[in-house]
Amino acid sequence: MRMRQISKALQIILCIFMFVNVGCSKKVESITVGEWLEKIVINANIPESTKSNPYFLNIKEDNQYFSYVQASVEWGILDTTQPIDVDSLLTKEFVAYTLVNLMHEELNAAATKDASKSNFPEHCAKSISLGIFQTDKRGMFNPLEKVDRVLADEKLNLVLGYINNYDSKDITQIGLNEEIIEAEIPIEFNESEKIIRYQDEVNFNEKDIIHWNDGEDQYFRVEKIKKSEEFTEVQLSEVDYFELFNNVEVDGSFEIDFSNASITSSFEEINPNEYKIDKMVLKEFQLGDLSGTFNVDNEGIQVKIKKKQKYGELVSEIKLYKVKPTIRWKTSSNMIEDAYFKLDFSTLESIKYHNTKFKNYYSDFKNFEGKDLVTKIVNTFHESEEMDGVLIPICDIQVPIPNVPVLTLGMKLQLHLYASGKIEIVLMNQHQIGLEIRNNKLRTFSNNERDLDFIMKASANSTLGFTTSLKAANIHLIDIGIKGGIEGSVATTVHLYDKNGEITTTKINAPLDIVDESTITRDDVKVCGDIKANLLLDITVNSKKTLASKLGLSKTWNVLNNSNASIIPSKRTHLENWQFLERCTRLKRKKQHEKEIITADKIVLERVNYLIKIDESKLITIKGLPTEYSNSDLIYETINPEICSIATNGEVKGIEKGSCTISIKTNDNKYSTLCHVLVS
Numbered sequence: 001m002r003m004r005q006i007s008k009a010l011q012i013i014l015c016i017f018m019f020v021n022v023g024c025s026k027k028v029e030s031i032t033v034g035e036w037l038e039k040i041v042i043n044a045n046i047p048e049s050t051k052s053n054p055y056f057l058n059i060k061e062d063n064q065y066f067s068y069v070q071a072s073v074e075w076g077i078l079d080t081t082q083p084i085d086v087d088s089l090l091t092k093e094f095v096a097y098t099l100v101n102l103m104h105e106e107l108n109a110a111a112t113k114d115a116s117k118s119n120f121p122e123h124c125a126k127s128i129s130l131g132i133f134q135t136d137k138r139g140m141f142n143p144l145e146k147v148d149r150v151l152a153d154e155k156l157n158l159v160l161g162y163i164n165n166y167d168s169k170d171i172t173q174i175g176l177n178e179e180i181i182e183a184e185i186p187i188e189f190n191e192s193e194k195i196i197r198y199q200d201e202v203n204f205n206e207k208d209i210i211h212w213n214d215g216e217d218q219y220f221r222v223e224k225i226k227k228s229e230e231f232t233e234v235q236l237s238e239v240d241y242f243e244l245f246n247n248v249e250v251d252g253s254f255e256i257d258f259s260n261a262s263i264t265s266s267f268e269e270i271n272p273n274e275y276k277i278d279k280m281v282l283k284e285f286q287l288g289d290l291s292g293t294f295n296v297d298n299e300g301i302q303v304k305i306k307k308k309q310k311y312g313e314l315v316s317e318i319k320l321y322k323v324k325p326t327i328r329w330k331t332s333s334n335m336i337e338d339a340y341f342k343l344d345f346s347t348l349e350s351i352k353y354h355n356t357k358f359k360n361y362y363s364d365f366k367n368f369e370g371k372d373l374v375t376k377i378v379n380t381f382h383e384s385e386e387m388d389g390v391l392i393p394i395c396d397i398q399v400p401i402p403n404v405p406v407l408t409l410g411m412k413l414q415l416h417l418y419a420s421g422k423i424e425i426v427l428m429n430q431h432q433i434g435l436e437i438r439n440n441k442l443r444t445f446s447n448n449e450r451d452l453d454f455i456m457k458a459s460a461n462s463t464l465g466f467t468t469s470l471k472a473a474n475i476h477l478i479d480i481g482i483k484g485g486i487e488g489s490v491a492t493t494v495h496l497y498d499k500n501g502e503i504t505t506t507k508i509n510a511p512l513d514i515v516d517e518s519t520i521t522r523d524d525v526k527v528c529g530d531i532k533a534n535l536l537l538d539i540t541v542n543s544k545k546t547l548a549s550k551l552g553l554s555k556t557w558n559v560l561n562n563s564n565a566s567i568i569p570s571k572r573t574h575l576e577n578w579q580f581l582e583r584c585t586r587l588k589r590k591k592q593h594e595k596e597i598i599t600a601d602k603i604v605l606e607r608v609n610y611l612i613k614i615d616e617s618k619l620i621t622i623k624g625l626p627t628e629y630s631n632s633d634l635i636y637e638t639i640n641p642e643i644c645s646i647a648t649n650g651e652v653k654g655i656e657k658g659s660c661t662i663s664i665k666t667n668d669n670k671y672s673t674l675c676h677v678l679v680s
Contacts, residue, residue, distance in 0.1 A: 034065035034086030093143035118143035175246035342434030488533035600624035
């Protein structure tokens with residue numbers, strides 16, 4: 001009897017345990033076929049469809065998944081011979097079917113044991129060989145098993161990592177038109193007018209396609225041949241890519257060895273000729289007010305630039321290194337069958353600007369009052385013309401693609417700089433930018449990782465322009481252009497106080513550091529700044545000169561800007577005494593009443609020693625003065641201006657750590673004394 005009671009109690013406990021576990025288990029969130037296709041199209045950046053006629057009669061324009069279905073068909077993810085229901089729940093076989101098609105893989109894997117249960121047996125088998133799915137212990141795929149949202153995301157991210165980081169296969173098959181005629185290198189070549197000249201007769205006729213190699217493969221069609229006593233002149237025209245090449249398939253990846261590159265420096269005054277790099281090249285250059293060094297080794301290119309300006313010197317450094325292109329290019333029958341072009345590379349950009357002469361220009365600001373002071377600062381700054389940036393073309397690079405004759409990789413590098421005030425910005429980037437062409441559609445992708453450090457006291461802009469193109473002969477096939485860097489601005493606000501402590505606020509177009517330093521001794525002027533800083537990245541794939549663009553396969557998009565890439569991590573963007581605050585604290589002052597000063601036979605200080613911190617201010621208090629003298633008759637001077645500053649009313653401010661002596665004397669030099677300040 002007792003055993004039965006125990007057994008019954010155990011059954012009750014077990015039931016309670018099972019109920020609790022079932023009730024508390026995490027709910028599995030299902031996903032529909034329509035939601036799945038939406039995920040693929042958005043995350044893989046599949047281009048939108050331009051056709052309004054539905055590919056499936058049961059999925060028309062009024063269906064919320066219509067555009068994703070249309071795009072999936074045109075990219076080759078869906079086959080119109082296979083019916084779909086966008087409202088049905090997602091299964092393993094449909095995930096396998098769509099992801100294998102997204103990967104563009106051939107269906108050549110061994111069938112699973114339960115292949116007969118699937119509508120897509122070949123795709124299921126291929127998904128196993130690709131590592132997307134695994135069979136169970138019995139060797140079954142279970143094609144109709146439902147896939148929840150978490151697992152769907154996991155499988156999609158796995159495949160996106162594969163297609164955006166394509167593993168090349170080292171294929172080179174180039175079918176060149178056999179009717180192309182090899183010509184001698186001409187004695188003259190006017191590239192802009194496409195005219196060549198020979199001294200002797202030529203071995204080709206009008207309408208022929210000719211080729212010569214003058215360091216670069218040149219292919220042109222002959223339009224007209226004109227002979228004279230001195231030479232033979234030939235008018236050329238550009239030749240179409242599909243006239244040059246029959247079937248082409250190239251698939252490969254390599255890291256650029258710049259020792260094999262042909263580089264033309266843009267600093268023509270110091271390096272006008274194209275040169276081959278045998279080892280590290282270090283060139284010094286002077287070009288107008290620009291000077292610096294141009295440094296190339298097998299890993300990359302580094303340029304250091306200095307630019308003299310009226311109030312200081314701008315110093316910038318740009319480095320491009322670890323450039324690795326991955327290329328898949330297949331054409332036939334006057335069309336691009338398949339193309340993939342990805343560029344992995346790293347850059348480093350730094351920009352520094354330090355004012356060196358502004359104190360000489362602003363020494364007379366103490367003689368100006370109120371708005372006259374503001375006008376003087378703005379006019380003086382504008383006279384310096386430091387608002388202008390500088391666009392610096394750096395170099396053109398031609399890199400032969402290993403084991404692939406005819407194809408070359410071209411790169412162009414340029415830098416845009418603007419800075420005024422004290423600024424130091426360092427931006428390190430690791431970039432991955434790419435494009436894929438399939439079924440006459442263009443898909444793009446990018447990934448950029450950054451490590452940023454900055455000290456900012458004025459406006460600045462550092463933008464690297466980098467364009468990489470794939471060329472077959474002298475025809476641009478595809479290219480990727482980026483313009484990326486950093487931009488920042490500091491808006492300057494001046495607060496003017498009158499004798500009653502009332503405040504007038506004015507925003508001015510002048511660097512914050514210049515205004516702050518030039519008014520540091522003025523008690524009636526306080527300066528604030530508001531900082532904005534963000535990353536920049538614009539990407540263009542397939543510019544107008546490329547074959548892909550002529551076929552309508554081009555795109556430009558803004559990846560990073562001031563709305564999505566701020567480098568200020570919080571709301572503390574307001575500057576007062578170079579301290580970051582959330583908002584301005586400058587308020588009107590209460591009218592100051594002078595303390596009663598006793599009569600004495602000398603200048604008597606309330607204290608002869610003060611301890612202050614950097615950027616902290618304290619007022620030196622006068623306790624006694626000789627008869628017929630007042631505070632307005634006193635002149636304050638700092639003997640150590642690099643340590644502390646002194647205003648006309650006796651307010652001392654710490655600048656750097658150290659000891660400072662303040663001289664206080666009457667305006668007729670009859671009486672004087674000293675005050676000592678320690679800045680910590």
